[in-house]
Amino acid sequence: MFGDSLLPSECSLIVEELKHTSLCFQCAHGRPTTVPLVNLEALHKQIAQLRVLNDNSSESLHGLHRHEMSLERANQRLRAARG
Structure with missing residues (x-):
């Protein structure tokens, strides 16, 4: 409480x-x-730079990737939460 x-x-x-x-x-x-305890925007920029250095890999780096904010994304999260 x-x-x-x-x-x-x-x-x-x-x-x-x-x-x-x-x-x-x-x-x-x-x-x-x-x-957040980190600057997420700066983190995403650093990840993008690492991708460029990694031959423009389109795969996510250690599972880190950004999703654009949208109602569809919110609905996906809600559906996943409901099981």
């Missing part, structure tokens, strides 16, 4: 459990549960 104190081990367990959910960056009400 909001305001409850947690041990560091409890925090780690919650984060580990969140990783295995389909909508890990928001609560059941759609509110954000995390904030």
